[in-house]
Amino acid sequence: MSQTSNVKRETPDPDILLRVSGLKKHFPIQKGFMRRTAGYVRAVDGVDFYIKHGETFGLVGESGCGKTTTGRCVLRAIEPTAGQVLFRDQQMGQVDVTQLSEAQLRTFRCHTAMIFQDPYSSLNPRMTLLDIIGEPLLNNGVHGSERRERVEQLLKLVGLRPEYSVRYPHAFSGGQRQRIGIARALALNPQFVVCDEPVSALDVSIQAQTLNLLQDLQDELGLTYLFVAHQLNVVEHICDRVAVMYVGKLVEMAGTEALFQTPLHPYTEALMGAVPRPDPRLRRERQVLEGEVANPANPPSGCYFHPRCPYAVPRCSAEEPTLRELRPEHYVKCHRAEELTLRGISAYA
Amino acid sequence: MAQQDQLIEVRDLKTYFYLREGTVKAVDGANFSIRRGKTTGVVGESGCGKSVTAQSIMQIVPKPGRIVAGEITLWPGADAAPVKITDLQPDSDAMRAIRGSTIGMIFQEPMSSFSPVHTIGDQLSETILLHQPVSRDAAKGMVLEMMRHVGIANPERNFAAYPHQLSGGMRQRAMIAMALMLRPSLLIADEPTTALDVTTEAQILRLMRGLQNELGMAIMFITHDLGVIAEMADDVVVMYLGRVVEYADVDAIFHNPKHPYLRALLRSIPRIGVKSGGRLAAIEGMVPNPLDMPPGCPFHPRCADFMPGLCDVEIPHDTSVGGQHTVACHLYGREAA
Numbered sequence: 001m002s003q004t005s006n007v008k009r010e011t012p013d014p015d016i017l018l019r020v021s022g023l024k025k026h027f028p029i030q031k032g033f034m035r036r037t038a039g040y041v042r043a044v045d046g047v048d049f050y051i052k053h054g055e056t057f058g059l060v061g062e063s064g065c066g067k068t069t070t071g072r073c074v075l076r077a078i079e080p081t082a083g084q085v086l087f088r089d090q091q092m093g094q095v096d097v098t099q100l101s102e103a104q105l106r107t108f109r110c111h112t113a114m115i116f117q118d119p120y121s122s123l124n125p126r127m128t129l130l131d132i133i134g135e136p137l138l139n140n141g142v143h144g145s146e147r148r149e150r151v152e153q154l155l156k157l158v159g160l161r162p163e164y165s166v167r168y169p170h171a172f173s174g175g176q177r178q179r180i181g182i183a184r185a186l187a188l189n190p191q192f193v194v195c196d197e198p199v200s201a202l203d204v205s206i207q208a209q210t211l212n213l214l215q216d217l218q219d220e221l222g223l224t225y226l227f228v229a230h231q232l233n234v235v236e237h238i239c240d241r242v243a244v245m246y247v248g249k250l251v252e253m254a255g256t257e258a259l260f261q262t263p264l265h266p267y268t269e270a271l272m273g274a275v276p277r278p279d280p281r282l283r284r285e286r287q288v289l290e291g292e293v294a295n296p297a298n299p300p301s302g303c304y305f306h307p308r309c310p311y312a313v314p315r316c317s318a319e320e321p322t323l324r325e326l327r328p329e330h331y332v333k334c335h336r337a338e339e340l341t342l343r344g345i346s347a348y349a
Numbered sequence: 350m351a352q353q354d355q356l357i358e359v360r361d362l363k364t365y366f367y368l369r370e371g372t373v374k375a376v377d378g379a380n381f382s383i384r385r386g387k388t389t390g391v392v393g394e395s396g397c398g399k400s401v402t403a404q405s406i407m408q409i410v411p412k413p414g415r416i417v418a419g420e421i422t423l424w425p426g427a428d429a430a431p432v433k434i435t436d437l438q439p440d441s442d443a444m445r446a447i448r449g450s451t452i453g454m455i456f457q458e459p460m461s462s463f464s465p466v467h468t469i470g471d472q473l474s475e476t477i478l479l480h481q482p483v484s485r486d487a488a489k490g491m492v493l494e495m496m497r498h499v500g501i502a503n504p505e506r507n508f509a510a511y512p513h514q515l516s517g518g519m520r521q522r523a524m525i526a527m528a529l530m531l532r533p534s535l536l537i538a539d540e541p542t543t544a545l546d547v548t549t550e551a552q553i554l555r556l557m558r559g560l561q562n563e564l565g566m567a568i569m570f571i572t573h574d575l576g577v578i579a580e581m582a583d584d585v586v587v588m589y590l591g592r593v594v595e596y597a598d599v600d601a602i603f604h605n606p607k608h609p610y611l612r613a614l615l616r617s618i619p620r621i622g623v624k625s626g627g628r629l630a631a632i633e634g635m636v637p638n639p640l641d642m643p644p645g646c647p648f649h650p651r652c653a654d655f656m657p658g659l660c661d662v663e664i665p666h667d668t669s670v671g672g673q674h675t676v677a678c679h680l681y682g683r684e685a686a
Binding site for chain 1: 582
């Protein structure tokens with residue numbers, strides 16, 4: 001069983017902004033009075049992917065699959081256990097994020113940002129918008145009227161009125177709060193933004209506005225997004241390339257259309273089949289995936305998906321597949337990918 | 350629809366919350382019916398009154414809210430007399446008998462709906478022991494059978510499990526088992542799959558459809574997800590800010606929508622498998638503050654078809670646009686009004 005990545009990494013491709021290899025994050029499970037470590041939750045267990053300049057890269061999967069943890073490790077919001085995160089910083093050049101010193105990390109954090117899922121808990125209720133959005137500016141030596149002007153400019157950028165800068169978050173609806181969170185993320189002109197389920201907590205009629213805003217900002221500011229989400233329709237709409245995660249591992253990665261139309265992994269096929277479609281005329285008895293997501297503290301042998309996989313053969317429980325490039329830029333981690341013909345999203349239309 | 354089809358009829362229901370800051374008209378004149386053995390979907394965004402409508406039917410509106418006007422009628426069976434739920438006291442014996450035995454309810458978050466300090470088995474048995482004169486052992490037998498029915502693996506072991514020991518999907522199955530224990534005629538499901546993953550959601554939706562076919566109960570399915578509505582509902586109630594803006598069968602809702610809100614909403618969701626290319630047709634603005642409702646039609650500040658002098662003055666009434674399809678919008682049936 002090889003843990004090395006097959007995602008090509010030999011030549012530094014100028015298109016690539018971020019390359020993650022062998023990323024792991026294991027959380028210890030502590031037991032008893034002495035807090036002895038009884039095992040590890042393998043939240044992220046050897047993940048490889050790359051993100052190109054100016055694109056939106058989607059990371060999808062069910063809860064507990066490690067997609068949020070991956071997003072946080074990439075920005076070193078939490079310390080990864082192992083692996084390499086190569087980032088082409090606009091100032092420092094190519095750096096390995098996992099090896100950055102404190103000082104370098106400060107520079108790195110000026111060029112990256114994060115947008116959170118819950119617009120309620122991610123804004124301090126005791127701070128005005130000026131303080132919330134201006135905090136990163138303050139930390140980087142922007143004060144007084146210069147800071148106020150920048151905050152007002154940011155509010156305008158996300159479609160809020162500049163006068164709002166003196167108000168507190170409670171005066172705003174969920175959609176407006178998410179705009180405030182976006183303004184804060186953009187305060188220092190980042191190159192790269194991790195969007196962690198940015199529209200999941202919003203009402204349907206507000207989701208579309210927010211997605212449009214994210215796209216407009218990307219065009220205007222040349223941003224690159226890592227878009228973590230579980231809603232497949234949103235991911236299909238906004239992402240250029242998508243990776244699917246299952247129990248801490250990346251099982252498939254491809255361009256959005258290739259992934260949705262011609263998936264190569266049985267889990268991706270199952271996800272496509274499970275999405276409820278907003279058209280009663282498409283209603284039919286679908287193949288429903290049985291069982292439950294494996295426990296990342298005690299994963300099954302071989303391919304983690306084999307206990308639920310309708311195509312599993314004995315080899316699947318014995319040997320872990322590697323992620324390999326089966327078609328150009330279409331990676332899959334499945335022993336049987338060549339022989340299977342799986343149904344894409346159009347099969348359900 | 351014929352009288353004998355009807356299980357629940359809601360007429361001009363108004364449920365208000367009297368807060369210090371003012372009155373929130375959570376439900377403000379809702380009209381619809383729930384057909385026996387069918388699924389009625391109630392769809393709308395947060396704060397539209399869909400959950401309060403369900404709480405009104407169960408008479409469990411939390412204080413300081415109460416039903417201030419309207420009628421909710423229940424037809425328990427072909428030979429039984431109709432019951433006016435709105436005439437019953439929330440804590441009366443008659444209402445308690447309806448809750449659980451005629452109408453069951455499941456909630457979004459099964460973790461907070463179960464008691465954390467009692468086992469699943471005890472909580473499920475309690476439902477039976479409260480309503481039926483059976484022994485503890487007999488109740489346990491019924492519980493085990495129902496647990497098997499809803500697809501809980503290893504019922505004997507899980508009978509003694511505490512809620513936190515089950516996964517989200519299993520807890521939702523246990524919740525469904527509890528609600529169906531007394532074979533109610535109506536199951537109210539308030540966002541039952543919102544907290545679940547897609548593959549688990551698909552399992553639960555399939556389970557609910559199967560149980561409905563088998564037990565013949567009606568389902569009132571509350572959700573904000575139009576995909577789930579399309580999958581599950583026979584009839585659909587679309588709510589916006591306490592009002593029913595459109596009410597029709599599921600095919601008409603998706604293929605012949607009338608209200609500008611519903612039309613805009615259907616346009617704004619990214620369609621999976623459909624190359625949308627570019628921007629979404631978003632609805633501008635935001636849902637108004639319920640304490641500061643716009644006059645006239647509540648949707649007029651965001652509406653593309655806003656008619657000044659009419660929509661911002663007069664509240665539109667439910668207008669029939671053919672058959673059972675009604676819409677509350679000034680664009681329709683002016684001459685008839």
